[in-house]
Amino acid sequence: MLPYKSLIQIDRQSSITLYIQVCNTFISLITSGTLKPSDVLPSSRVLSELIGINRNTVKLAYEELISQGWAESVDRKGVFVLSKLPIITKIKLPETHKNQSQEGFIWTNSFEKEFALSAKIIHKDPIVIDDGFPDVRLAPIDQLMREYRSLSRKFYGKNFLKYGSTMGSENLRIAICNYLSNTRGLLVSPENIIITKGSQMGIYLASQLILNPNDTIAVGISSFTTADDTFKYRGANLERIPVDDNGMDVDFLQEVLQHKKIKAVYIIPHHHCPTGVTMSMERRLKLLNLAKEYRFAIIEDDYDFDFHYDNKPYLPLASIDHNQNVIYIGSISKTFAPALRIGFMVGPPAFIEATASLRKMIDRQGDTLLEEAFAVMFENGEMERHFRKSLKIYKQRRNHFCELLSADFKNEIEFRIPEGGLAVWANFNESINLIKMSDEAAKKGLSISNGNFYKNDTFSPNAVRMGFASLTENETEKAFTILKSIF
Amino acid sequence: MLPYKSLIQIDRQSSITLYIQVCNTFISLITSGTLKPSDVLPSSRVLSELIGINRNTVKLAYEELISQGWAESVDRKGVFVLSKLPIITKIKLPETHKNQSQEGFIWTNSFEKEFALSAKIIHKDPIVIDDGFPDVRLAPIDQLMREYRSLSRKFYGKNFLKYGSTMGSENLRIAICNYLSNTRGLLVSPENIIITKGSQMGIYLASQLILNPNDTIAVGISSFTTADDTFKYRGANLERIPVDDNGMDVDFLQEVLQHKKIKAVYIIPHHHCPTGVTMSMERRLKLLNLAKEYRFAIIEDDYDFDFHYDNKPYLPLASIDHNQNVIYIGSISKTFAPALRIGFMVGPPAFIEATASLRKMIDRQGDTLLEEAFAVMFENGEMERHFRKSLKIYKQRRNHFCELLSADFKNEIEFRIPEGGLAVWANFNESINLIKMSDEAAKKGLSISNGNFYKNDTFSPNAVRMGFASLTENETEKAFTILKSIF
Numbered sequence: 001m002l003p004y005k006s007l008i009q010i011d012r013q014s015s016i017t018l019y020i021q022v023c024n025t026f027i028s029l030i031t032s033g034t035l036k037p038s039d040v041l042p043s044s045r046v047l048s049e050l051i052g053i054n055r056n057t058v059k060l061a062y063e064e065l066i067s068q069g070w071a072e073s074v075d076r077k078g079v080f081v082l083s084k085l086p087i088i089t090k091i092k093l094p095e096t097h098k099n100q101s102q103e104g105f106i107w108t109n110s111f112e113k114e115f116a117l118s119a120k121i122i123h124k125d126p127i128v129i130d131d132g133f134p135d136v137r138l139a140p141i142d143q144l145m146r147e148y149r150s151l152s153r154k155f156y157g158k159n160f161l162k163y164g165s166t167m168g169s170e171n172l173r174i175a176i177c178n179y180l181s182n183t184r185g186l187l188v189s190p191e192n193i194i195i196t197k198g199s200q201m202g203i204y205l206a207s208q209l210i211l212n213p214n215d216t217i218a219v220g221i222s223s224f225t226t227a228d229d230t231f232k233y234r235g236a237n238l239e240r241i242p243v244d245d246n247g248m249d250v251d252f253l254q255e256v257l258q259h260k261k262i263k264a265v266y267i268i269p270h271h272h273c274p275t276g277v278t279m280s281m282e283r284r285l286k287l288l289n290l291a292k293e294y295r296f297a298i299i300e301d302d303y304d305f306d307f308h309y310d311n312k313p314y315l316p317l318a319s320i321d322h323n324q325n326v327i328y329i330g331s332i333s334k335t336f337a338p339a340l341r342i343g344f345m346v347g348p349p350a351f352i353e354a355t356a357s358l359r360k361m362i363d364r365q366g367d368t369l370l371e372e373a374f375a376v377m378f379e380n381g382e383m384e385r386h387f388r389k390s391l392k393i394y395k396q397r398r399n400h401f402c403e404l405l406s407a408d409f410k411n412e413i414e415f416r417i418p419e420g421g422l423a424v425w426a427n428f429n430e431s432i433n434l435i436k437m438s439d440e441a442a443k444k445g446l447s448i449s450n451g452n453f454y455k456n457d458t459f460s461p462n463a464v465r466m467g468f469a470s471l472t473e474n475e476t477e478k479a480f481t482i483l484k485s486i487f
Numbered sequence: 488m489l490p491y492k493s494l495i496q497i498d499r500q501s502s503i504t505l506y507i508q509v510c511n512t513f514i515s516l517i518t519s520g521t522l523k524p525s526d527v528l529p530s531s532r533v534l535s536e537l538i539g540i541n542r543n544t545v546k547l548a549y550e551e552l553i554s555q556g557w558a559e560s561v562d563r564k565g566v567f568v569l570s571k572l573p574i575i576t577k578i579k580l581p582e583t584h585k586n587q588s589q590e591g592f593i594w595t596n597s598f599e600k601e602f603a604l605s606a607k608i609i610h611k612d613p614i615v616i617d618d619g620f621p622d623v624r625l626a627p628i629d630q631l632m633r634e635y636r637s638l639s640r641k642f643y644g645k646n647f648l649k650y651g652s653t654m655g656s657e658n659l660r661i662a663i664c665n666y667l668s669n670t671r672g673l674l675v676s677p678e679n680i681i682i683t684k685g686s687q688m689g690i691y692l693a694s695q696l697i698l699n700p701n702d703t704i705a706v707g708i709s710s711f712t713t714a715d716d717t718f719k720y721r722g723a724n725l726e727r728i729p730v731d732d733n734g735m736d737v738d739f740l741q742e743v744l745q746h747k748k749i750k751a752v753y754i755i756p757h758h759h760c761p762t763g764v765t766m767s768m769e770r771r772l773k774l775l776n777l778a779k780e781y782r783f784a785i786i787e788d789d790y791d792f793d794f795h796y797d798n799k800p801y802l803p804l805a806s807i808d809h810n811q812n813v814i815y816i817g818s819i820s821k822t823f824a825p826a827l828r829i830g831f832m833v834g835p836p837a838f839i840e841a842t843a844s845l846r847k848m849i850d851r852q853g854d855t856l857l858e859e860a861f862a863v864m865f866e867n868g869e870m871e872r873h874f875r876k877s878l879k880i881y882k883q884r885r886n887h888f889c890e891l892l893s894a895d896f897k898n899e900i901e902f903r904i905p906e907g908g909l910a911v912w913a914n915f916n917e918s919i920n921l922i923k924m925s926d927e928a929a930k931k932g933l934s935i936s937n938g939n940f941y942k943n944d945t946f947s948p949n950a951v952r953m954g955f956a957s958l959t960e961n962e963t964e965k966a967f968t969i970l971k972s973i974f
Contacts, residue, residue: 013871014669024672024802031807032674068768068801136648145636152628161623161824182498185511187519197684197850204849230848281555313503314555315511320518337648339855361717362691363684367854368826384500 001042002034008051018053022061027070030081041071041079127479128447132423132467138390139337143382148373160368166356168195168344169371175378176344184305186319186328191349194356195366197341199303202329203227205345205355206264210297210327211236215263218256218296220248222459224273227266227301236263240458243272247279250286257294264297269317271304271421274454274465278419284317291325298326303343306335306387307469308420309395324348332374334422335387342366342374394422394469401468401476408480412487415466422469428462437486446482488529489521495538505540509548514557517568528558528566614966615934619910619954625877626824630869635860647855653843655682655831656858662865663831671792673806673815678836681843682853684828686790689816690714692832692842693751697784697814698723702750705743705783707735709946711760714753714788723750727945730759734766737773744781751784756804758791758908761941761952765906771804778812785813790830793822793874794956795907796882811835819861821909822874829853829861881909881956888955888963895967899974902953909956915949924973933969 008025010018029035041047044062048055062079065071073079151157160169167173173190180186196202203226211217213235219228220243231238239256242249248267256262265287269279279287291298300317318328324347331343345355359365377383402417402424414427428434428451438450451464471479495512497505516522528534531549535542549566552558560566638644647656654660660677667673683689690713698704700722706715707730718725726743729736735754743749752774756766766774778785787804805815811834818830832842846852864870889904889911901914915921915938925937938951958966 011669013868016670020799021669027802028672028674028806031809064799070768133650136645139648141639141648145632145639149632149636152632158623161626161628161826163620163825182501182508183503185515187515200848201850226848233845233848281557312507312551315514319515322518338650339648339852341850341852341854358720361687361713361720362849363688363828365826365828367828367857370854370857381500 002029004042004047005050007034008047010051010053019057019060019064022051022053022058023064023068026061026065027068030070035081037081038083039081040077041081043078126445127475127482128470129449129479130447130467130470131449131453131465132421133338133470134335134390134422135393135470136337136339138386138393140377140382140386141337143377144340144373147376148369151372151376152369157369157372160372164365164368166360166365167193167352168366169368169375171375172342172371172378173344175375179378179383180330180346184313184316184319186316186346188346192346192352194345194352194359195371196329196343196345196359197363197366198333198338198343199301199329199331200226200230200343201341201359202327202343202345203230203266203299203301205358206297206299206327206329207231207234207236208358209351209354210264210299212263216260217299218253218262218265220267220272222272222275222454222461223266223456224268224301225453225456228456231266241265243275243277245277247272247277247283248287250283250290253287254290257290262294262296264299265291266299266301267317268301268304270302270308270313271418273301274423274425274463276416276418276421276423276425278314281314284314284320288317288321288323288325291321292323296325300326300328302328303331303334304421305330307391307394307422309391309398310419313420318346327351332383335390336383340370342371390469397468397471397473397476398424400473401466401471404476404480405466408484409487423465423467426464426466428464430462432462432487434462434464437483440486441482444482444485446479448479448483489516491529491534492537494521495534497538497540506544506547506551509538509540509545510551510555513548513552514555517557522568524568525570526568527564528568530565613932614962614969615957616936616966617934617954617957618936618940618952619908620825620957621822621877621909622880622957623824623826625873625880627864627869627873628824631827631860631864634863635856638859638863639856644856644859647859649855651852651855653847653852654680654839655853656855656862658862659829659858659865660831662862666865666870667817667833671800671803671806673803673833675833679833679839681832681839681846682858683816683830683832683846684850684853685820685825685830686788686816686818687713687717687830688828688846689814689830689832690717690753690786690788692845693784693786693814693816694718694721694723695845696838696841697751697786699750703747704786705740705749705752707754707759709759709762709941709948710753710943711755711788712940712943715943718753728752730762730764732764734759734764734770735774737770737777740774741777744777749781749783751786752778753786753788754804755788755791757789757795757800758905760788761910761912761950763903763905763908763910763912763952765801768801771801771807775804775808775810775812778808779810783812786816787813788816790816790818790821791908792817794878794881794909796878796885797906800907805833814838819870822877823870827857829858877956884955884958884960884963885911887960888953888958891963891967892953895971896974910952910954913951913953915951917949919949919974921949921951924970927973928969931969931972933966935966935970 007029008022010021014021044055044058048058066073071079071081151160170190172195173193176193177188177190180188207230211231211234216237216239217231218239218241221240222243228238239262241253247269267279269284271278287298298317302316305313316328318326328346333341333343405413405415412429412432415424418424434451438448441448449464494516495509497508501508531542531545535545553560558566558568638647657677659682660680663680664675664677667675694717698718698721703724703726704718705726705728708727709730715725726749728740734756758765774785785804789803792800803815805813815833820828820830892900892902899916899919902911905911921938925935928935936951
């Protein structure tokens with residue numbers, strides 16, 4: 001007889017009644033092939049003693065087993081596994097097979113390379129030079145929790161637990177209107193805003209609605225890889241436009257427009273990812289005029305607006321556009337904490353309405369309670385205080401980081417002190433193999449990108465983004481000590 | 488001169504320095520057309536007195552304005568708006584235009600009808616007979632907040648604020664493994680699970696990866712409308728299969744398979760949406776064998792598993808499948824609180840990996856801190872206790888709801904007492920116009936669906952899903968009093 005004592009695990013805390021638990025265990029034993037067709041089951045008396053439950057419970061379990069068509073009762077012989085069950089033999093989950101299951105169906109595989117790569121970048125090691133992320137240790141998480149909790153306790157707060165608007169919390173949309181007009185001179189109303197899960201969801205929604213398969217979107221020769229992937233996933237063709245010290249080369253774009261239909265242009269006006277350059281006001285105005293003339297959409301990814309150390313941000317294109325050709329994407333996750341996914345997208349009301357109806361199929365809506373808590377923090381000024389405080393700290397860190405970088409690596413690394421943003425674009429001496437460097441560093445407890453993430457068919461620098469914001473001055477020194485030991 | 492005193496609003500709390508605020512205001516005045524090209528700006532002395540800021544601040548603002556190419560300084564004459572600016576006139580955002588912006592780009596519009604409709608169902612009124620939602624007043628939100636907050640305060644908790652796994656929290660995936668094996672006899676490991684934003688994201692991810700445009704997916708003649716929309720949005724064709732009292736008619740499906748390639752079958756085995764029927768074990772086994780023979784994927788949407796009032800849930804198909812043809816989708820939002828978007832999808836590791844790389848483009852990842860808090864609540868048994876407690880309450884509410892329903896509406900409504908789930912499928916007398924009824928009810932303070940949401944090209948019943956779980960017995964009585972007053 002099988003070792004039922006160990007095979008049948010009873011959980012008296014479970015909400016599932018005992019006899020169903022027993023019944024279900026037998027079914028798994030049958031479907032897993034441990035019990036074969038026509039096998040006899042132990043008598044209710046024996047089993048009840050073995051696993052220490054009431055005999056009637058076992059009888060109920062067997063009745064259920066029979067009623068569900070897994071077993072049959074034979075007079076004076078006992079209960080048997082049904083003989084005419086489909087023969088099923090347990091298949092171990094294979095390790096590495098791709099694109100189809102053992103027996104079965106086929107699916108599309110998307111971008112595992114990038115996925116694997118960026119997974120690597122994510123802090124496994126004590127010290128991480130990241131891609132330019134905020135320091136979550138600075139996030140006013142206690143204040144957020146206080147608001148979150150107090151909202152949940154209010155009577156009306158319960159409503160924030162029910163299904164809510166796919167556009168996001170009305171209060172947060174209003175708060176973001178004020179924030180946008182105060183910081184960016186961007187004057188919009190809540191009907192122009194949808195709350196997203198970070199800026200990435202904005203990029204995804206915009207690409208799905210603006211692009212059709214085989215449409216062409218203009219992007220930088222260097223650009224944000226995940227955005228490239230998102231457009232490719234939509235089936236769009238990428239038209240690569242040069243990016244110099246003043247951002248995307250709009251004159252070059254104009255040439256292209258002469259002979260090619262461009263559906264949209266994706267830009268990161270400050271600070272371009274990965275190189276960190278800022279687009280000049282002249283080019284911003286020219287791009288807007290081109291958009292009007294050639295009727296393309298501008299997808300303005302401004303995730304980085306809030307970090308300017310010399311306090312001279314240009315206005316976003318969205319603030320100057322009056323032809324509604326700009327879709328403006330921003331993020332709070334980048335300024336607060338990446339794992340709290342709050343971003344926003346701004347556009348014409350009818351467009352925002354369309355994104356909402358698509359969003360409804362993707363994840364229905366955001367986390368209303370969290371959105372409301374953020375709204376309160378905007379209203380009571382906590383968010384402003386946090387931005388101001390972290391900006392000051394990041395500026396110090398940037399200065400210290402860049403001083404050390406030029407002092408310690410003058411032969412290895414070439415870079416410019418970034419006006420804003422959270423990362424330095426570090427060009428390494430051609431003699432340095434970044435993949436080796438990254439692996440070496442990892443062994444010594446330093447996680448740093450190998451640069452592959454920034455490469456594409458037209459751009460292959462020997463460079464890495466070095467995030468300085470999430471490291472204290474002390475941590476930066478430790479990181480550089482490890483890095484030096486490699487060269 | 489313009490009323491600068493009111494036009495220029497200074498925020499001394501802002502992280503943006505004063506002169507940039509002044510500069511930005513002028514730029515909006517220019518781009519909005521309030522200030523025309525060649526207009527003269529007030530002298531720094533005048534403006535500094537008008538708005539009460541230091542004169543040098545105004546000078547800085549003007550310098551910035553000039554350096555950004557908006558204005559020019561003319562010796563001994565003052566500062567003027569540049570004459571050769573592109574003429575931009577403010578366009579008011581239009582109200583109702585669709586599919587393209589004023590001047591500009593075109594986009595795809597997805598399913599506004601459904602969007603608008605279900606938006607209507609969402610609690611505007613004091614009493615709501617919803618689509619079958621949980622009662623958020625029962626959710627152990629205090630415990631969740633406690634865990635959420637205490638995690639955020641722990642040293643390691645800070646890591647839950649950084650970028651994390653696109654698959655979701657490892658701890659929650661482990662917790663859900665245990666939960667699935669205890670409640671469903673579904674034995675999987677974390678590599679088989681991705682945490683999603685409710686079950687809807689599971690449906691979306693699966694449809695994107697399994698279906699290609701023009702592929703065919705089999706769904707019920709009646710089915711979950713938002714799922715239908717999600718498949719249609721992917722460009723798939725829907726093959727409608729009859730659904731009777733034992734669930735989807737698998738024999739009918741077999742006929743279809745003879746002459747048609749089916750890529751996937753979407754089922755809601757218990758309880759079918761909208762009609763609430765449960766698929767028999769015999770059909771479950773047959774469907775699994777068909778999947779193996781014809782190599783199609785089964786998308787098993789089991790959002791409703793946890794609500795069985797007679798404690799006799801059948802095992803999910805996923806628990807019996809050993810050919811990895813079943814993608815199993817579940818949700819905690821439905822059992823806890825809809826606005827806390829936590830669901831899961833189970834499948835072969837390579838498939839889950841592929842969904843993760845797609846998910847990365849959609850919203851990067853979930854809210855790690857919330858996922859970790861849920862994990863703790865599974866581990867410490869709070870979740871089990873909540874399920875058990877709400878199950879007991881919902882059963883009482885179902886019984887009371889159904890007693891009243893048959894007593895008060897014997898001539899108007901035909902229905903069966905549901906074995907599980909949170910809603911009654913109520914067939915109304917043909918003489919009753921549901922749209923009129925819904926509107927009438929709304930006027931009297933009762934929100935109830937008009938039934939359109941459940942209709943499709945092959946299914947047009949005079950019926951509505953009546954959710955009983957979110958109403959106390961007292962509220963149910965009030966709701967029915969209003970409903971009676973209409974007939």
